[in-house]
Amino acid sequence: MNKIIKFVIIDILKNKIVLVYTLLLAVFSWSAFGLEDNSSKGILTLLNIVLLIVPLVSILFSTIYIYNSSEFIELLVSQPVERKKIWQSLFVGLSLSLVFAYLIGAGIPLLLYAEQSVGLMMIAVGCIISVVFVAIAFLGSILSRDKAKGIGIAILLWLYFALLFDGLVLFLLFQLADYPIEKMMVGITATSPIDLARILILLHLDVSAMMGYTGAIFKDFFGSTTGLIIAFTLLALWIVVPFLLSLQIFKRKDL
């Protein structure tokens, strides 16, 4: 299994896209902190960039990489290797590469400039979000044999989680403003990994006051240790569930 992971990582490094991605993250992070005099403002700028770019690169790069590995997968399946191992190795290889890219690109400036607790939270959340979208890419790409369709699914999923979901939540808030839906909002947030990540960071920045009564509910819930544990468990579920589903399908797939 380690040999396949090693092979996947070397293959991704040779591909150079992940290196460019690392560089891009570094440029964004250094400039975000360089342009703002206040590190909290820098973090907010960076947060918005990270929550758009990290999911996009993770889901698209992984989807295309899985489709391009179909020959490699076929070659391995006829060899004495367990199918589970092949799929897991691909997942670990891709996740490790993207997490390292984030750690080097955004992690170093975060450690240097941001307040420690916020910086660490941002690093943790960025790494988890990377892996979440790799897992979603694995599920999306196993559902379709057609590469164009698979990449289309990936782009739509990203659009949904990064942009559309916020719109839907806003719509709900305005339409149901007369009703006590604040507690429900906490539940709805759990259905989007990007929103979970955003709230975790915002609460650490003490800007949640700007979110009004809903913000207070969030603070009440996500601010406590239990809330934090639940939020991280939900993010972990966003990794485990899509990946295990894709693994079950891959085990029974005809190649």
Place this chain on the structure above:
Amino acid sequence: MIKINNVSKRFGKLQVLNNVTLTCNKNECIALIGPNGCGKTTLIKSILGMVLPDEGDIEFQGKSIKNDFTYRNHIGYMPQLGRYPDNMTIGQVVETIKDIRKSNEPLDEDLLQQFNLQQMFEKRMSTLSGGTAQKVGATLAFLFNPSVLILDEPTAGLDPLAAEILKEKIIAQKTKGKLILITSHLLSELDELVTQLIFMQEGNVVFHKNIDTLKNETGETKISKAIAKILKQQTA
């Protein structure tokens, strides 16, 4: 050695394998023939675990291959259309497979030398011609001295010289008492190789016979003519 019990497989509406039952023993060289789309490759892929049958079971050395992968240590497989990762070189493909199989037994690098592949180790798979990719496939199939060889259209796409090298290699393996399973459309090539014949049509096994019996029954000396005769009898 390989026992296929009532295996059925459908792709959508198409019944590709229909209740196939076969037994293949070691020391046999079996030709699997039939028209295009009769299920030969699907049958082979089922044995390799690349395609999972809907019904039925396949046994390898008395053990079901379901949820097992170690049995593939004993199989060398040469695919019909070798698909390899584009950005790997020949050398990397060979090294990766060697790494994965981590066989302790001495490797059989005859074909590597005879096909002159070592001089092309730096070439990327995407730049190779179909024939050269076939040579890589053949080399990988024989590399680990497996006790079962499964060759899907082995000589298609190879130049006459390479085809001859491969045929000699197959004959040499045959004398070592291995089980060899070949699919081919070039019946004339099979004459010097095979001891048994499986004829498939539309997912069914039409017959599985010894070559000598077949020749005796039909009174022909060539496989191609013997099969033509049987097919005529069936349609008549």
